[in-house]
Amino acid sequence: MENYDKLLNDLAPQKFGKKGVIWTTILVVLTIAGIIAYIDQVIKGQVVTNMNDYALWGVYISNFVFFVATSFVGTVTVAVLRLTKNSWRTPIVRIAEIISVSAIIMAGITITIDMGRPDRLLNLFIYGRMQSPITWDVIIIPTYITISLLLLYFPLLPDFGLLKKHFKEKKPKLSKWYGKLSLNWTGSEAQKAIQTKSIKIIAILIIPAGFMLQTIDAWLFSTLFRVGWDSTNLGAYFISGASVAGVGALVSVAYVLQKAYKLEDYITDYHFDKLGKFLVLVCLVYLYFNLNEYLIPQLTSKKEATTHINVLLTGQYAPLFWFVIIGGLIVPIIALMFKKGRKPLPMFIIGLLVVVTSWWKRYLIVTPTLLHPFLPIQGVPESWRHYFPSIHEWLITIATLAMALLIITILVRYVPIIPIQRTADEQEQLRTGKNLES
Amino acid sequence: MEDQNKNSRRKFLDKGLKLGLATAIGGMAISKISKLSAKSNTSNGEFVELMTTDGTLIQVDASEVVEIVHTTDPDKKYNVREGKPNRKYVMVIDLAKCKNALKCQTACNKHHYITGDHAWLKVYKMQEDEDTAPYWMPTTCMHCDHPACVTVCPVDATFKRRDGLVLIDNERCIGCRFCMAACPYSTRVFNWSEPNQGDMLMDMKMEGSCHSSPEYAGLPSVKGTVDKCDFCPHSIDKGELPHCVTACPNGVFYFGDKYEDTVTNGDETLRLTKLLADKSGYRLLEGLGTHPSVYYLPPVDRLVDFKEGLESFTDFKSVDKPE
Numbered sequence: 192m193e194n195y196d197k198l199l200n201d202l203a204p205q206k207f208g209k210k211g212v213i214w215t216t217i218l219v220v221l222t223i224a225g226i227i228a229y230i231d232q233v234i235k236g237q238v239v240t241n242m243n244d245y246a247l248w249g250v251y252i253s254n255f256v257f258f259v260a261t262s263f264v265g266t267v268t269v270a271v272l273r274l275t276k277n278s279w280r281t282p283i284v285r286i287a288e289i290i291s292v293s294a295i296i297m298a299g300i301t302i303t304i305d306m307g308r309p310d311r312l313l314n315l316f317i318y319g320r321m322q323s324p325i326t327w328d329v330i331i332i333p334t335y336i337t338i339s340l341l342l343l344y345f346p347l348l349p350d351f352g353l354l355k356k357h358f359k360e361k362k363p364k365l366s367k368w369y370g371k372l373s374l375n376w377t378g379s380e381a382q383k384a385i386q387t388k389s390i391k392i393i394a395i396l397i398i399p400a401g402f403m404l405q406t407i408d409a410w411l412f413s414t415l416f417r418v419g420w421d422s423t424n425l426g427a428y429f430i431s432g433a434s435v436a437g438v439g440a441l442v443s444v445a446y447v448l449q450k451a452y453k454l455e456d457y458i459t460d461y462h463f464d465k466l467g468k469f470l471v472l473v474c475l476v477y478l479y480f481n482l483n484e485y486l487i488p489q490l491t492s493k494k495e496a497t498t499h500i501n502v503l504l505t506g507q508y509a510p511l512f513w514f515v516i517i518g519g520l521i522v523p524i525i526a527l528m529f530k531k532g533r534k535p536l537p538m539f540i541i542g543l544l545v546v547v548t549s550w551w552k553r554y555l556i557v558t559p560t561l562l563h564p565f566l567p568i569q570g571v572p573e574s575w576r577h578y579f580p581s582i583h584e585w586l587i588t589i590a591t592l593a594m595a596l597l598i599i600t601i602l603v604r605y606v607p608i609i610p611i612q613r614t615a616d617e618q619e620q621l622r623t624g625k626n627l628e629s
Numbered sequence: 630m631e632d633q634n635k636n637s638r639r640k641f642l643d644k645g646l647k648l649g650l651a652t653a654i655g656g657m658a659i660s661k662i663s664k665l666s667a668k669s670n671t672s673n674g675e676f677v678e679l680m681t682t683d684g685t686l687i688q689v690d691a692s693e694v695v696e697i698v699h700t701t702d703p704d705k706k707y708n709v710r711e712g713k714p715n716r717k718y719v720m721v722i723d724l725a726k727c728k729n730a731l732k733c734q735t736a737c738n739k740h741h742y743i744t745g746d747h748a749w750l751k752v753y754k755m756q757e758d759e760d761t762a763p764y765w766m767p768t769t770c771m772h773c774d775h776p777a778c779v780t781v782c783p784v785d786a787t788f789k790r791r792d793g794l795v796l797i798d799n800e801r802c803i804g805c806r807f808c809m810a811a812c813p814y815s816t817r818v819f820n821w822s823e824p825n826q827g828d829m830l831m832d833m834k835m836e837g838s839c840h841s842s843p844e845y846a847g848l849p850s851v852k853g854t855v856d857k858c859d860f861c862p863h864s865i866d867k868g869e870l871p872h873c874v875t876a877c878p879n880g881v882f883y884f885g886d887k888y889e890d891t892v893t894n895g896d897e898t899l900r901l902t903k904l905l906a907d908k909s910g911y912r913l914l915e916g917l918g919t920h921p922s923v924y925y926l927p928p929v930d931r932l933v934d935f936k937e938g939l940e941s942f943t944d945f946k947s948v949d950k951p952e
Contacts (some may be wrong), residue, residue, distance in 0.1 A: 199808050235822060235823075236820070236821055236822040236853055237804075237819075237821050237822075237853065238821040238822035240821075241820070242821070244744075244747045244809065244815070244817070244819055245815065247806045247809045247810060247819065248806060248810065302681075305805070305806075305855075306803055306804050306805055306818075307802075307803070307804015307805070307806065307819065307852075307853030307854060307855075308802065308803050308804040308853040308854060311784075311801070311803045311804075312658060312803070314784045314786075314801055314803050315784060315803065317785055318784040318785050318786075318801060319783060319784065320784070321785060322780055322781075322787050322806070323780070323781050323783035324807075325781070325783035325805060325807055326783050329783070331871060357855055374815075411807075412781075415777070415781070415810050415811050416777060416779065416811070416813040416917055417810065417813075436819045461733055526873075558886070561810070564770070564813075564815045565813045565814070565815070565914060566753060566814060566815055567753060567754075567755075567945075568815075569751065569753055569754065569944060570747070570748060570751045570752075570753075570943070570944070570945070570946065570947030571747050571945065571946075571947065572746050572945055573944075573945045574944075575746075
């Protein structure tokens, strides 16, 4: 039992320190600034953005795609590592689940920001038609939110039970909440059996749901005629890209939490080493699909395709494109091949780089394609031939990113980052020399 | 009561099935007899005298007289989403005649009260290759028979009618702009801000038709929704040609009905099939499989000089606005 005491002391949610308060305040301020900008957008219309009839989608959509991609981390780490029975996942699964929940909720919010008539949101349900990829999105996003929440919640039940006891004297109110959330968890064999089974079902369910989510997201583009989107490669390309974005986000957040909560005993160099190998694997897969996406059309060199790709390779978007390819793929692949590159600090830097380039990658998927329609751009203001987000768009986009971090921060504040019960079980098993079955 | 109903329904179905079988076997003769007998069953011997439209008096069995159901809204003569029955509207644009006079665009902008920066009707300066001749190409909405925009609309706000028109219900549109991304002809425009169609509202009130409906060109425009060329159903309804057709001084635009196989530019009326065959008509981006309702005649044997059009060509403007 002293084993539990040490774990609980280390891992039970703690109050924010000074840094935590400052961090949260900044996020709240950014969020409020974004909300004000959004209200202004609703009043004046989307004229406050720099979108136009040619660049008809902008940073809102690419930001949405980024959130959807990042939410894939739940599928890729929890479920895939679980199916392949990689036991090193224990201390990082909860972080992955938290990122996943936060990202997919924000994806749902972000997509409505792009709507010209958010007041008519209900029309999607009243008049919804199955043939539209948007309707598929309307179905899969709430589904994925539900599954992600359950995947976060079910493994938490025993931990909530432990926390209820832990806070009983110190904070009776908080303890009561944990008690309610634990659904009267006692740790009986019957409860454990139900819990294990439920987690198993959800962990398997999230795989097809996650793949569907990413694929539908890709189909939003590949069902259209536009050059650069009209590609059969896009579904697989998005899934592999989402794995990169998700694992990158996981590495970054894991490092910050390790430092902020002094979890060096739990999230060790070993885990970063493993995560590094995982990241290099998904990067290599993504590189493969990138070659398919950019190199093959260049070889057949259809006029529209080469125009589009040359804008990326050597034209207006070349600096951004090469930053994304080198920073987001080449550098991680090379650095992570070496053991030194997989130490926590270099991993953190690479993780951040991967997240930033993933975000810009989505921008490059959405914007340049729209600026090269089939018919020439004529008869519209000169400014319509370019696109760069306006102040309103930046404020709102930054606010959505801040809100995602805020959701993570709040969850981390009240939920144990490392699964306590499972860690205890594993330590117990290590002592007795048995292997964990699930 | 319910039981009786059920019984009679069962009997009816039973009879119907038997009757159907009998007609199938017995052929025309038996079916005629059964119809006759059905008539005599319902008749109660009372007759009503009526006058036909050409003035002859006729006698009709009283049971056959049914009151015509009048539509409550006199404006709605046909279902806006269904379109005119037995029509298939098409347009032919003769590129050999176009010299970028832009009267079509001006008329369209005026009659649709376009207040944004993007006209519904545009005249492109086209040149396929350095070695080929440049030409002027007016574009409207192609009113495709396989409209990509309609396929992707999540709420059925943009729809395809039986008479060929693709229209927008701007009271339903959620402003996702998926249709704009789907359209390969970049024909759709968005109301990024409140469209200040001040004069329009006044004009519409004078005409007594101040309701927003796809039938009246979807006017007034609504902030945060999509607009586009509508083939002027309000003109068609009055038996008039679309504004671009009547405004063109060079007779570039022909409008008509594919079923009647006739198109007209106001001056001359031509057989559609013959015109397309004689002048090698084609459709824009045919390879995408959108099946447009707008045909083009290639810019050959040109009556006008391309350079004349350069005077009125404005690369960055398609809507004239009061300064």
